[in-house]
Amino acid sequence: MKTLIHAIFIAFTLLLVTACSNSNSSTSSTVIHLNDNWKFSEASQNEWLSAKVPGCIHTDLLNHDLIDDPFYRLNEHDLQWIDKNDWEYKTSFIIDKSTFSKNRINITFGGLDTYADVYLNDELILKADNMFRGWTLNCKEHIKEGENTLRIYFHSPIKVGLELYDNYPYVVQSSANDLAKIGKVPGEKWVSPHVRKAPYMFGWDWGPRLVTSGIWEPISIKAWNTARLDNIHTIQNHITEQSAQLTSVFEVEANEANDATLSISIDGNILTSKKVNLKKGTHTYNVDFEIENPELWWSNGLGEAHLYQLKGELQTTAGIETFSHTLGIRSIELVRENDEVGRSFYFKLNGKPVFMKGANYIPNDVFLDRVSPEKYEHIIKSAADCHFNMLRVWGGGIYEKEIFYDLCDKYGILVWQDFMFACNMYPGHPEFLESVKHEAEYNVRRLRNHPSIALWCGNNEILGAWFGWGWKENNEKEQPHGAKAMWQAYKDIFLDVLPKAVEAHDPAKQYWASSPQAGDTIKTNKIDGDDHDWRIWFRDVPFITYHDGAARFVSEYGFQSFPELKTIKKYTIPEDYDINSEVMKSHQRSFIGNGAIKRYMDNYYRNPKDFESFLYVGLLLQAEGIRTGIEGHRINMPTTMGSLYWQLNDVWPAASWSSIDYFGNWKALQYFTRKAFSPIIAVPDTKTDDLLIYCVSDNFDDKQGRLELEIVDFEGNKLWSYQDEVKVKANTSSIIFKKPLKELLKGINTTNAVLSTKLFAEGELVYSTTSYFKEPMELNLPSPKLKVLTKKTDVGYEISISTDMLAKNVYLSFDEAEGWYSNNYFDLLPGETKTIIFETEENIEDYTSKLVVRTLNDTY
Structure with a gap:
């Protein structure tokens, strides 16, 4: 009740502040997104074609069929000329009278790849040199009411890199992942260390060498008068089950000293507000607040990843500026402590x-x-x-x-x-x-x-x-x-x-x-x-x-x-x-x-x-x-x-x-x-003198469990079985079964035997797996007769598979449609049936007859 009354009071106070101001509750700024109507050309060629922004030169060329698919066959090798050229992008946009009248007009480039000279109305306003950052600058003196032009000249990252390389007093060590040879770089020089650009684009031991240029993140203009809310960083000071004590740090840029009100709302409910005196320039202002009985953010498998929606507001005589972010209340710590092994x-x-x-x-x-x-x-x-x-x-x-x-x-x-x-x-x-x-x-x-x-x-x-x-x-x-x-x-x-x-x-x-x-x-x-x-x-x-x-x-x-x-x-x-x-x-x-x-x-x-x-x-x-x-x-x-x-x-x-x-x-x-990665697993170790079964649990509480083991031959005959109650210990690994393999496997042909392991926790089957005593090449695999039944469903197809003998690593594939199998590459024990879902949005004719089902035995 106390919290509700407090929220009502805060809301009433904000209403009075708004009513007494010279502005309504509308935003105090104007935002224009500059991501449309772009064109590109090879530098100095003046042959302009439509461009996609955000994008890059390779995909723009590809969209106009000026290059072949870089990933197809050996095409990558024929496209290394692109990164040796300079490229230009341009657009035009309108600034209306209302926007132009604002005291401050900023332009923000979310990401320019990489060496970019930016011209606004033919005036150089920025020389960018780092793909990994954004750039915001005041363009009020360069912009005009009516039509404006924006042009960006991208210098070849290879040519700039070579100049940096050649003029550096020593060779900066690079790895073999800078595929300068494929890139046809003169002298096969490692230029990538000098260029603040995604390293993988220069090649890696799993990827091609395709060095891009372009506008890879959005561009926008923001016009405003009194002040703008640039950023909020929310700090978690102290967390208990009863309360989360937090501070939101407002970063505000003001054109002049002014009075303002800062407020915080969570999930649409106003929690607090604070009057401040803004100073001219960029400064930070702290707003403390509390969330009672907080719901914590947990990682996958341990609980809900609960997210609050936080919105901060800056209210001045010019109107309201907002900044929002999700808030997950949690503590995270990397623990580095000496222990009996070394250091954690x-x-x-x-x-x-x-x-x-x-x-x-x-x-x-x-x-x-x-x-x-x-x-x-x-x-x-x-x-x-x-x-x-x-x-x-x-x-x-x-x-x-x-x-x-x-x-x-x-x-x-x-x-x-x-x-x-x-x-x-x-x-x-x-x-x-x-x-x-x-x-x-x-x-x-x-x-x-x-x-x-x-x-x-x-x-x-x-x-x-x-x-x-x-x-x-x-x-x-x-x-x-x-x-x-x-x-x-x-x-x-x-x-x-x-x-x-x-x-x-x-x-x-x-x-x-x-x-x-x-x-x-x-x-x-x-x-x-x-x-x-x-x-x-x-x-x-x-x-x-x-x-x-x-x-x-x-x-x-x-x-x-x-x-x-x-x-x-x-x-x-x-x-x-x-x-x-x-x-x-x-x-x-x-x-x-x-x-x-x-x-x-x-x-x-x-x-x-x-x-x-x-x-x-x-x-x-x-x-x-x-x-x-x-x-x-x-x-x-x-x-x-x-x-x-x-x-x-x-x-x-x-x-x-x-x-x-x-x-x-x-x-x-x-x-x-x-x-x-299942939360609870039972891992058989069949490669030592003993058969060991490890139980591993991510849970924070112990559980009562039951272990069931069975060895059968590939035709389904039971050769040995075991079951017993076990403790599934919390958040650790423990051995729950140990028996000498010589004793266990006496009289068993291990080239024709499979171990089935099942672990139950609190009466529920939480893990099952199959294991072998020989490597796959040594197994005497049978030729199973698989029975496959399919049924159309709302999401695709239901596939039921059963077998008379061991079917090792059953693999399902269907080349004519894109989709996802709920299970694949699995072992199927004799007499066992598994049901798999094939999710697809495509309408398929004769799915059953075209479905490919293969086992390891089919590869010999």
């Missing part, structure tokens, strides 16, 4: 230790304007549906668009946010450091209100590369001055500029200088800090190695696969259907990729009989490997408290480490993660 590395959410389950995330396309809201939703929802609670936004891409973080907020996905530095050393001259400073401040301020942001990380793998890849030693030998200068630049950027930006603008969050590392200048180890575990991919060790010596937090590890044939058909022709064809090799950017896949496949599977079978087995190989990694990390809980595999998604259709291909199709790995 785990996150506490709302005071609870949480094992982080997820993947590394890269941009969804080389051409950022092609990523639709629907694709963002599909990628983030897929992660949530597979029990992810964290994504690492990798430092070689972009600071993602707002929709990405909104979706992470909505689905309860925490974000490990890298700054955009990856696998390169960087220049350290004052102009570069100043640019990085503005970039960091801009993005920290832009993203800090999102409850999903868990950590700010300086860079990807630079510390590890300097001390572990031979960079330090090679540069000290070849260019001693350059080596010293590069290390100083590292310290200036990652130990000074970036942490200062976080401290100044988002002090509640923690900063981690490099991933991986054990400390700010200490390379990674297994007992302290985070780790990128690439033993499996690069060292040819068995997948089961993931169960040994897991680090405190594994923030990268992975294994490659090609996508399924349905995807490969979209960028190839049948003549390319060989992993050693020129097209397939060009869409395989890892220098060891095909060889590593083949070597591992030879260790686990029989030689596939044809190209399509090779793709299918490769998908299983990747899925089994990373499943083993996830399980290895989780059974090592709480010593290990994070498992983020490389990588979730793709920027183009190709061989990569992704679990979702470029077109949004789930690979086998994505289906396997849904099981491996």
Whole structure:
């Protein structure tokens, strides 16, 4: 009742303030969006064609059929001329008398890629040089009533980069991911470290080299008189079950000293207001408020990701300015404490230790304007549906668009946010450091209100590369001055500029200088800090190695696969259907990729009989490997408290480490993660002297459980069974079954036997899986007779599958329609029936006859 009376009083007070002012409650500013009627031309050619804004030069050329699809076959190699040219964009717009009469007119460029000279009515108003930041400037003296022209001249990032490279006193170390050879860069020079632009566009070991230019974020004009509300940062001071004490920091730019009222409303209800005396210029003003009995924001699987809608208002005699953001009330902490193993590395959410389950995330396309809201939703929802609670936004891409973080907020996905530095050393001259400073401040301020942001990380793998890849030693030998200068630049950027930006603008969050590392200048180890575990991919060790010596937090590890044939058909022709064809090799950017896949496949599977079978087995190989990694990390809980595999998604259709291909199709790995990341799992370890069953739970409470084990042969005959009551211990891993394998398997032909594991908690089946005592290549797989029934539904088709004998890794595919299978690549035990939903919006003729169903046995 007290809160209600207070809210009524505040509302009445605001009504009086409004009534006594010279303005009604309308907004005090005018906003004009400048995203239409653009044209582009190659510089100095004066051949203007319609352009899309936001967009980029490659997609504009593609939309006019001036280039072929860059992703198709070898077309990428023929399009390297585009980034060597300069390009121009122009538009015109009207400023009416009312807007022109405003005291202040600002123009904001959300993102210019990258070296851009901006002319307003033929006057130079901006020289942009950083893709990763926005630019706002007062254009009152350059704008006019009536028609105005806006022209942007984009300099070639390669030509500018070469000039910077050639005039720098030493060669700045880059990784082999700067594909200068494919880019036909003179001298194959590494220009990417000098250019503040998405590094992945210069090529990576999973992506093409397509270096864009263009207007990649919206442009707008805002005209206003007295003051504008530029930003609100809401700080969570103290949280209990009864109350959340918060402060919203209003950032206001005023043309002159003035009286104003600031107010805060939550979900449409006014909580507080405050009268302030605005000072001329840009200043901040604090407004404290309280939310009683707050609903907390929890990560996926632990509770609701509750979001409040906060709106702040600035009211002056000119009218009302508003700024809104979602508010998730939660605490997040990276815990670094000495323990019996070494030093911990785990996150506490709302005071609870949480094992982080997820993947590394890269941009969804080389051409950022092609990523639709629907694709963002599909990628983030897929992660949530597979029990992810964290994504690492990798430092070689972009600071993602707002929709990405909104979706992470909505689905309860925490974000490990890298700054955009990856696998390169960087220049350290004052102009570069100043640019990085503005970039960091801009993005920290832009993203800090999102409850999903868990950590700010300086860079990807630079510390590890300097001390572990031979960079330090090679540069000290070849260019001693350059080596010293590069290390100083590292310290200036990652130990000074970036942490200062976080401290100044988002002090509640923690900063981690490099991933991986054990400390700010200490390379990674297994007992302290985070780790990128690439033993499996690069060292040819068995997948089961993931169960040994897991680090405190594994923030990268992975294994490659090609996508399924349905995807490969979209960028190839049948003549390319060989992993050693020129097209397939060009869409395989890892220098060891095909060889590593083949070597591992030879260790686990029989030689596939044809190209399509090779793709299918490769998908299983990747899925089994990373499943083993996830399980290895989780059974090592709480010593290990994070498992983020490389990588979730793709920027183009190709061989990569992704679990979702470029077109949004789930690979086998994505289906396997849904099981491996389940809130409660029972992990059989059949590769030691004992059969061990580990129980792992993310829940905060113990549960009473029951374990059911059964060994059957591939024809369905029961060979052994066991069941017993077990305790599902809260938020940890424990062994719930142990028995010597020699004793257990006595008299059993292990080439013809499968272990079925089922775990119940509080009477509910929470986890089931199948395991084997031999590798797939050693199994004596039968030829099952599958019975497949289909039925049309409102969302697509229901598919019922049963079998007389073991059907290993049942795979469903349908090339003629886009859609999603609720389950795929699964084992089907003798006599078992599974029902799968194929979701599609397409109308299909003869679906049943065209549905392809395959098992591992079909690949021999």
